[in-house]
Structure formats: structure tokens, C-alpha cells
Amino acid sequence: MKIEEQVLEMAKRKADSAEVMYEEGETKSVHFENNKLKYIHSSSVRGIGLRVIKRGRIGFSSTTDLRNPEKFVDMAFQSAKFGQEVRFEFPSRDGFSEVKIFDKAVADYPTENAISAGKEAVEKSLADCPDYLCVVAVGRTVWTRRLLNTHGLDVSKASTTFGNGYEVMLIKDKGLVAISEGESSRKVTTGLLERVERSLEKMHLSEKEVRVTPGNYPVIFTAKTMQLLLSTFEMGCNGKLVQKGISPLVGKLGEKILDERITIYDDATVDFAIGSYPMDGEGVRSQRTPLFEKGVLKNYLFDLQTAGVMSVKSTGSGNRSFASQPAPGCTNVIVETGDMKLEDMIKDIRYGVLVDQVLGGGQSNTLAGEFSVNLDLGFLIENGKLVGRVKDCMIAGNVFDAFNNIVAIGSEAEWYGADYVPPFYFESLAVVGQGG
Numbered sequence: 001m002k003i004e005e006q007v008l009e010m011a012k013r014k015a016d017s018a019e020v021m022y023e024e025g026e027t028k029s030v031h032f033e034n035n036k037l038k039y040i041h042s043s044s045v046r047g048i049g050l051r052v053i054k055r056g057r058i059g060f061s062s063t064t065d066l067r068n069p070e071k072f073v074d075m076a077f078q079s080a081k082f083g084q085e086v087r088f089e090f091p092s093r094d095g096f097s098e099v100k101i102f103d104k105a106v107a108d109y110p111t112e113n114a115i116s117a118g119k120e121a122v123e124k125s126l127a128d129c130p131d132y133l134c135v136v137a138v139g140r141t142v143w144t145r146r147l148l149n150t151h152g153l154d155v156s157k158a159s160t161t162f163g164n165g166y167e168v169m170l171i172k173d174k175g176l177v178a179i180s181e182g183e184s185s186r187k188v189t190t191g192l193l194e195r196v197e198r199s200l201e202k203m204h205l206s207e208k209e210v211r212v213t214p215g216n217y218p219v220i221f222t223a224k225t226m227q228l229l230l231s232t233f234e235m236g237c238n239g240k241l242v243q244k245g246i247s248p249l250v251g252k253l254g255e256k257i258l259d260e261r262i263t264i265y266d267d268a269t270v271d272f273a274i275g276s277y278p279m280d281g282e283g284v285r286s287q288r289t290p291l292f293e294k295g296v297l298k299n300y301l302f303d304l305q306t307a308g309v310m311s312v313k314s315t316g317s318g319n320r321s322f323a324s325q326p327a328p329g330c331t332n333v334i335v336e337t338g339d340m341k342l343e344d345m346i347k348d349i350r351y352g353v354l355v356d357q358v359l360g361g362g363q364s365n366t367l368a369g370e371f372s373v374n375l376d377l378g379f380l381i382e383n384g385k386l387v388g389r390v391k392d393c394m395i396a397g398n399v400f401d402a403f404n405n406i407v408a409i410g411s412e413a414e415w416y417g418a419d420y421v422p423p424f425y426f427e428s429l430a431v432v433g434q435g436g
Contacts, residue, residue, distance in 0.1 A: 004020045004048060015077070018050065019149040021147050025141055026044045028042045032118045032136040034133050046064060048072070053090075058086050060076055060079055088307070099277065109188060114139070124196050125196060133168070135166070140163075149283070177377075210389065217353060219426045219431070220352070222355065225357065235247070242310070258404060268317075281318045284318060299315065301328045303317055317330070331418065337411050342423050346381055347385075354379045358375060359376045402426050406424060406425060
């Protein structure tokens with residue numbers, strides 16, 4: 001009998017009901033630093049999590065030490081004495097979404113190929129300028145998850161992830177310019193050199209440094225930086241924050257919150273997307289959930305417990321690993337495209353800023369939608385052209401105001417992590433700089 005089956009058998013002797021998650025996986029990655037192969041890393045993880053319901057309360061424990069399952073099971077029951085009052089039942093198997101999350105090419109991907117890809121990226125960069133310093137990482141993970149419970153659910157799924165990251169740096173008298181790109185998927189990605197070329201183009205644009213006159217101007221956020229702004233909406237739609245009453249979107253279902261051109265989905269059913277799965281961490285079928293349709297708030301995201309507290313159904317959004325209890329969260333965030341190309345956005349602006357990288361999250365009140373971020377990589381737009389890299393500049397505003405004052409949405413979306421999003425052209429944001 002496998003360890004996860006043993007744990008479930010032990011738990012069901014004392015529990016009203018129980019659930020076991022077993023996971024194992026292997027990661028391999030290749031890293032280049034300062035233009036040279038730095039190291040090759042390999043690691044593996046195997047762990048198990050147990051959730052029990054005893055006398056109406058939830059208990060949980062997890063471990064990577066599988067030698068003493070009796071102690072591990074007892075810890076779950078001990079925690080149940082102080083656990084949250086249960087408001088759900090474990091699901092039985094009733095079918096799952098057909099979504100592709102495993103690519104054999106990732107599982108078979110040779111380390112030599114990762115090394116070759118890294119070398120090629122470095123060589124292409126140094127051919128452009130021998131003074132560049134490059135960081136490249138190429139890695140893959142093969143993962144297996146088994147979820148079983150006392151209601152008859154017993155399902156195993158294998159998944160893969162593949163990613164590469166690239167950063168090019170140039171040390172100048174006035175400081176450091178660093179431009180980064182990356183991509184991740186559940187299948188092998190082949191766009192590393194395209195991202196290198198894009199980064200080198202931006203490095204050329206950065207040769208001229210300019211200062212921006214402080215004021216309110218049109219601002220374009222590229223797809224790469226949209227996560228900063230979208231995080232407010234993702235958190236606002238989180239059912240746990242709604243339950244606690246701290247989401248700014250509490251009680252606003254059916255209300256128009258954003259510009260009517262904006263439609264945002266949470267979609268766990270996109271083949272090979274990094275956030276996709278056929279079922280969530282509790283065994284609930286994954287789905288495509290509209291968050292905003294034509295600017296109107298349509299749904300919150302729930303796991304089983306939060307849904308039970310709120311007297312609604314789970315949206316299949318119970319995110320977790322074996323080491324944690326489920327919590328509602330986004331999977332893949334999909335923003336519908338608009339009708340304006342990025343180059344046309346730039347041409348449309350007489351004086352403004354294009355934002356391509358920011359430093360951290362800045363001084364922000366994310367839930368309230370307030371943000372104030374330093375530009376790590378931004379460009380001044382004058383008379384429809386990018387004229388130089390912005391120095392010593394911050395962008396500030398409120399996302400709810402900004403998303404109700406857009407000029408256009410980009411006609412082409414890109415994947416950055418689990419976000420598929422186009423660039424946005426905002427009518428006016430506060431640009432804080434030292435002038436020039």
C-alpha cells in the first residue's frame with residue numbers, strides 16, 4: 001500500500017472525513033552569470049498533506065518526512081481541536097476539465113539543450129556589445145500530484161513546467177542599465193532568442209538618458225508591467241478577502257467598475273498555460289470564470305470552505321500545495337485585447353511615458369488601488385517617438401481611476417507568467433521626475 005493510501009486509512013479511523021494530497025517532483029535548471037555557465041542545479045521534492053474533519057472542525061498537517069506517518073496523522077487531529085469550523089464536504093469525482101498540462105518534451109528535455117540555449121543567448125548579446133553582462137536561466141520541472149479523500153475521490157495528474165529568463169546589463173558611468181525578459185509554460189518554449197533581440201533593442205534605446213518634466217501625462221504600460229495594476233483586481237475578486245470584508249469590491253457584483261472595453265477572465269482551462277489544471281487543489285473541476293465583463297464585476301473566486309461560509313459554490317479556485325491548506329486565488333488571468341497596436345499608441349502621444357519595468361511594488365495600497373512606483377525601465381515619448389530612457393522618474397495613480405480613463409487597449413496580448421494581457425494606453429497619470 002502506498003504511503004498516501006496508508007495515511008488515508010489511518011485518518012478515516014478517527015475522522016468524520018479526510019483528504020490526502022501527495023506530491024513528488026524533480027527540477028533541473030541551468031544558470032549563466034556574467035556571461036559564463038555558473039551552475040547546473042537539480043532537486044527533488046516528495047511530500048504529503050492531510051486535511052481532516054473531526055467534530056465539525058478542520059485539522060491539517062504536512063510533512064516531507066514519510067518515515068513516521070502515525071505521528072503526522074496525529075498532528076492533523078491535534079490541530080483540529082483549534083481548527084476552523086467546517087462549512088463544506090469533500091467532493092467525489094464527477095469529471096474534470098480536459099486541459100493539457102503535461103508535455104513529454106519537457107520531461108525529456110536534455111540539459112545539454114539548456115546549456116546550448118544559454119550560450120547562444122550570451123553570444124548573441126556579446127556580438128551586439130562586448131561590454132554587456134548577461135544572466136540566463138533555463139529550467140524545467142516534472143510534477144505528479146495525487147488527491148484522494150474518504151468520499152471516493154482518487155485522481156492522479158502529472159504536469160510539467162518549463163521556463164527561461166534573460167537579463168542583459170550594462171554598467172555605465174551614471175549607473176546600471178538592466179533589462180530582463182522571461183517566459184514560462186507547461187510545454188517547451190522556444191522564444192528565448194526573440195526576447196534577447198527585444199532586450200537588445202531596448203538597450204539601444206536606453207543609450208540616451210532623458211529627464212521628464214513633472215506633470216500629468218499619457219502613459220503606456222506594456223504587457224510586461226500590467227501585473228502591477230491587475231493585482232488590485234485579482235485581490236479584490238479573492239473570495240477570502242470578500243468574506244473578511246476587506247476587498248474594495250465587496251457588495252459590488254453587477255456594478256460597472258471599469259471602462260466598458262475591459263473584460264477580464266480567470267481561466268484554468270487554457271492548454272499548457274502555467275496556471276492551468278483540470279481540477280483545483282480540492283478536486284473541484286476547473287473552469288473559466290469571468291471577473292469583469294465590459295467593465296461590470298461578475299464574480300468572485302472561491303475555494304470550498306470560503307464558498308461554504310458565503311453560501312455560494314466553489315469556482316474551482318482552491319490553490320494549494322501539499323504543504324498548505326487551500327485558499328482561493330487566480331489561475332491564468334486573461335485580459336481581452338483591444339484594437340490599437342503598441343506602435344500606434346506611441347505615435348498617438350505628443351508627450352508622455354512608456355513603462356516597461358518598475359522597481360518592486362513601490363509605495364502602494366494595493367487593495368485601495370493606489371500605486372506609486374519608480375521606473376526601472378521607461379522611455380520618454382515626444383511627438384510619437386521614443387526619444388530616450390527616463391531617469392529618476394516615478395509613476396503614481398489609482399488603478400480604478402486609470403481603468404476608467406483609458407485611451408486604448410492593445411490589439412496583441414502576451415504571456416507573462418500566468419497573465420495573458422495586452423498593453424494599456426492611459427489618458428493621464430502623475431509623472432514625478434526631477435525635470436530636465
